[in-house]
Structures are given as structure tokens and as C-alpha cells.
Amino acid sequence: MALIPFDDRDGWIWFDGRIVPWRDAKLHVLTHGLHYASAVFEGERAYNGHVFKLEEHTNRLFESGRLLGFEIPYTPDQINEACRAVLAKNGQTDAYVRPIAWRGSEMLAVAAQQTTIHVAIATWPWPNLFGNDRMKGVTLAHAKWRRPAPDTAPTASKAAGLYMIGTLSKHAAEAEGFNDALMLDWKGDVAEATGANAFFVFDGEVHTPTPVCFLDGITRRTVMALARNRQMKVVERTIKPDELPRATEVFLAGTAAEVTPVRQIADMHYTPGQITETLINDYSALVQMTPEEVARRAA
Ligand code: PMP
Secondary structure, eight states: OOOOOGGGOOSEEEETTEEEEGGGOOOOSSOHHHHHOOEEEOOEEEETTEETTHHHHHHHHHHHHHHTTOOOSSOHHHHHHHHHHHHHHTTOSSEEEEEEEEEOSSOOSSOOTTOOEEEEEEEEOOOOSSGGGTTSOEEEEEOSSOBOOTTTSOTTSOBGGGHHHHHHHHHHHHHTTOSEEEEEBTTSOEEEESSSEEEEEETTEEEEEOOSSSOOOHHHHHHHHHHHHTTOOEEEEOOOGGGGGGOSEEEEEETTTEEEEEEEETTEEOOOOHHHHHHHHHHHHHHTSOHHHHHHTTO
8 A cells, every 4th residue: 555645645634723624734844842852642543433532632632741841722622622523524433533732933942931832633544453363463572772761751741752762663673574662661671562552461360561651551541441340360560571481462552553462572472362352352342332331331
């Protein structure tokens, strides 16, 4: 499939309070967000006409902005409504939703106190990577870049700047023929993949690293609830890399990745199994439900 550049598409984008034609959603090259990564964003998915966990994503967007020292100049309700409006305008019921907030052009140096905060929301089709081949699984290389300590960067924010490490790691993994990278944290403990949280099955229990220096993903929390609903034991703890050979199943969880089995980490091979399959099916069923049904299931 030919790659269509994102600036060469048609549709509609919500941009600072108005829905504008896709091709008109432009900004100046001297924008603080571009030069100094003073930007935060979200990644959401709409299923069946509803953005899954929209309020949680919007709240995280605002919190990410605060962690970077700025307040988004709208209310969360306005942003929720804008997400729905742009999906409707684009005629999409199933799509990826990308809100982003960034500092504008009033100042272009490290200090940026007087910059205006801008917000845009775009939506586009992004089907599950595997379709009917969901149990096939992905391969992960070890990343040489690590997640920074929480006092080195605002690691709880979905801040654009933090993705520099992700892109470097993902590119290196792809160059070695892997799909993605498994990153360690600054202490050398297992952290996450470049755009999704990681889960490991040990002795039939679902284990996942404690999110002290990376996103406590909305999908991660959902999957933990789904596993508990199935009476599985879920354990958040420090996971050392030398434990990885002992895992019997490995999977990733994230909005874009959904629940994706891992079949290889470096030279270790895994067979996606029953626990992964159950959680893939439970997650796929949950995201199709209305927000009210999702809330009722407490997941
Ligand atoms: N970690 C990183 C680095 C991510 O980019 C994402 C995707 N937002 C996640 C974890 C998973 O977060 P969520 O489940 O909220 O999408």
C-alpha cells in the first residue's frame, strides 16, 4: 500500500476551536512546540462510533500539559465534544484520534512563558495491525536507550519530547529486522515497548512493571481489570531482564497496539497462549460497548 503523507490527505481537523479543511491545518515553522518539543498529545481509538475511554484520555491530555507547565485553554468537555465533532465531520465511526496541544510562536528560546497554547485534533483510519491474524505476534529487540528517571523528565506526561527515545529505539529495532523494541528503565529494569506497555505471564499469573517512569497506560489499566474479572492474579512489580526467559507468554497493551502478543524478544521465543488470547478477546469485546456499558463493567 502506498504511503500517503499526512499533509497530503483530505478531511477535517479541529484547530483552535474551529473545524478546518485538513490541508489548511498548518502552522509556522517558528513554533515553540517544534523547536523545543513543548507539546503533549493523546492517542485514542473510536470504535462503533464511541471513543474508548474518551474522558480518561482527555484528562491525561490536560495533566500532560500541566506537567509541562501549561494549561490547555479549553475545558475537558469542550475537548471531548471536539473529538466527537471531528469524527462526525470526517464521517468515521472507527478511527484513531490524535489531539495535540503545543506552545505557539510568540517566543522562540528556552523560555516560553508568553506563548499561546494551541490545540488540534485529527482523526484517521488505523485498523488493527493484524486483522484476523491477531495471535501471530510481534518481535522485540532490546533497546539501547532507556526510559529516564522520573526526576530526569516528566515521565507521567504523554509529552512529544519523550518520544525521541522511542523513535530512536524503534528505528534501531526495525534496522535489525524486529517490529519494536523492549526498553529498560534507567535502573536496568524492564519498562515498556516504544508505544505500548508490556505484560508477562509467570506461573499462570499476569505480571507487569510498576509504572514509575513511563505511562500508566489506559489500555494497561483496562487489561489489568479484565484479567482480574477473569479471576487471574495480576501483579505490578519490578521485573528484571534476566526473568524474561522464564515468561510463558508476553504481550503488549496500548491504544494503537490494542492487545498484541509478542512472539520473540531478542533471541527468546514465546508462543502466544491462552491468557493472551482471552485478554485480546475480552478487550475487543469491551471496546465495542457503549461508554455506559464500559463503565458498568468497571474495566
Ligand atoms: N507507553 C507509551 C510510550 C505509549 O506511547 C503508549 C500509547 N499512548 C502507551 C504506553 C500505552 O498508553 P495507552 O494505553 O493509554 O494508549
